[in-house]
C-alpha cells in the first residue's frame with residue numbers, strides 16, 4: 001500500500017470489525033526524499049468539524065512504524081511539516097510521520113474572545129473540553145487517541161503496533177500526557193520544550209480552566225508532573241529544551257518535570273541545549289536525534 005493518491009468518497013471498513021473509518025480527501029501531495037508528503041482532510045466525528053493532518057510516507061511498501069507529532073500554540077499541520085526537516089531521516093529510517101492540526105476549525109468553532117493565540121483556534125491543548133461553549137468541538141484528546149489512529153491504519157501502510165509520539169511545547173505536553181494516560185499505545189515518547197506542568201504556568205492555567213473549568217482536580221489528568229506523581233509511568237522519556245528559550249522560566253519549567261521524574265523513579269533524559277530558543281530552528285537542530293531514538297525503540 002502506498003500513500004493515498006485519490007479522493008475517497010465513501011468510508012471503508014477498518015478491518016477490525018468495529019465499524020467504518022471515515023473517508024479521506026487528499027488535499028495535496030509532493031514527492032519528498034523518495035517518499036510522499038501529503039495533506040489530508042476528513043470529517044471528524046469527534047470534533048464535529050472538518051480536520052486536516054499531514055503525513056510523510058517513506059519510500060517502500062511497508063508496513064512502517066508511525067510517529068505522531070503534536071505541534072504547539074498557533075500551529076497547523078504545516079509547521080512541523082515545512083520547518084522541521086524531518087523527512088530525510090524518516091525516509092532513511094522507514095518511519096511514517098503524522099502531523100495533525102492543533103484544534104478544530106470552522107465557522108461555528110468558538111475562538112478566544114480576545115483573539116489571543118494561547119486559547120481557542122490553534123490551541124486545543126490536547127484535552128476534551130467539558131465547559132460550554134468549548135465542549136462541543138474542542139476534543140483534541142479523543143481525536144488524537146481514538147479517531148486519528150484508525151484513519152492512519154486504514155489509509156497508510158502503517159504498523160500500528162509500533163507507534164511513537166512526540167511534540168513541541170503545547171504539543172510536547174500533549175505527547176507526554178497522552179502517553180502517560182495510555183502507556184500501551186506508544187513504544188516511545190519524546191518532547192521538545194514541553195509545558196511540563198500546565199497547572200502551574202499561565203498558558204496551562206488559562207487552557208485548563210477554560211476547557212475543563214475551575215476544579216483543579218480535573219486538571220491533574222492533563223498535567224505530566226501530576227500524572228507521574230499519581231503513578232503513571234513510561235518506559236523511557238527523551239526531552240530536549242533550549243536554554244535560551246524565552247518561555248523557559250514562566251511557561252515550560254523543565255525543572256518541574258525533572259523533579260517529578262526523580263521523585264517517582266521515572267526514567268528521563270533531559271538535554272538542556274545552550275543557545276537554542278523555542279523556534280523550529282531548535283526543533284530542526286535535534287529532530288534527527290529524536291527520530292533515531294524513536295526508531296531504536298520501535
Ligand SMILES: N[C@@H](CCC(=O)N[C@@H](CSC=O)C(=O)NCC(=O)O)C(=O)O
Pocket residue numbers: 071072073074075079083117168169170171278279280
Ligand atoms: N509569540 C508567538 C507565540 C506562539 C509560539 O511561539 N508558538 C510556538 C509554539 S508555543 C507553545 O506551544 C510555535 O511552534 N509556533 C509556530 C512556529 O512555526 O514557530 C506568537 O505570538 O505567535
